[in-house]
Amino acid sequence: MAKKERFSNSISIRNKQASYEYELLDKYVAGIVLQGTEIKSIREGKAVLKDGYCAFHRGELFVYNIHISQYKQGNHFNHTITRQRKLLLNKNELLKIQKKIDTKGLTLIPTRLFLSSRGFAKLEIALGKGKKLHDKRDSIKEKDVTRDLERIKF
Numbered sequence: 001m002a003k004k005e006r007f008s009n010s011i012s013i014r015n016k017q018a019s020y021e022y023e024l025l026d027k028y029v030a031g032i033v034l035q036g037t038e039i040k041s042i043r044e045g046k047a048v049l050k051d052g053y054c055a056f057h058r059g060e061l062f063v064y065n066i067h068i069s070q071y072k073q074g075n076h077f078n079h080t081i082t083r084q085r086k087l088l089l090n091k092n093e094l095l096k097i098q099k100k101i102d103t104k105g106l107t108l109i110p111t112r113l114f115l116s117s118r119g120f121a122k123l124e125i126a127l128g129k130g131k132k133l134h135d136k137r138d139s140i141k142e143k144d145v146t147r148d149l150e151r152i153k154f
Contacts, residue, residue: 011042013113015049020139022109022128028097031088032063032113032123035079037071042121044071047113054087054108054125056098061087063110063123087123100127 018024034042041047046069054063062084070078089097100106112124131139 011045011113011115013042013045013047013049015052015109015111017050018109018111018126018128020136021131022107022126023131023135024109024111024126024128025106026100026127027111028089028093028125030061030123030125032121033086033088034121037074037077038068038079039121040071040074041068042113043115049110049113052110054110056094056101059094061089061094061097061108063087063125066110066113087125097127105129 048067050067052063052066054061056062064084065082066085067082068079070081097108101108106127106129108125109128110123111126114122114124116122
């Protein structure tokens with residue numbers, strides 16, 4: 001008898017608002033330190049990256065305000081919904097990112113949360129520069145044009 005799989009391996013939770021609000025420059029993939037019930041909730045696809053941001057604290061990189069819903073079958077050992085979570089990157093990458101943030105006034109935004117082939121949760125973060133109002137209008141126009149072109153093709 002085959003074992004039923006409860007969770008999907010193709011989890012990819014995106015932060016769609018990030019590309020609208022920021023001009024994304026460099027992208028990095030980082031591991032994320034999670035508690036037991038957090039990974040179960042992510043495997044069910046119950047996470048929101050919308051208000052998340054990354055910041056350095058004592059030389060380590062943390063992500064804040066990522067909403068991971070509580071696991072339904074969890075008991076009193078369930079996790080806190082929006083706690084700070086440590087990101088795992090190489091020391092060279094951390095130094096490189098911190099240098100760019102300090103000198104150019106950029107910010108780190110979580111753009112995608114996914115599961116690796118081995119089942120580990122990974123967070124894709126991007127260095128972003130805030131867009132002005134006219135830049136946002138240009139990106140909306142580009143989306144409309146590409147959408148209209150796709151409609152014409154079919």
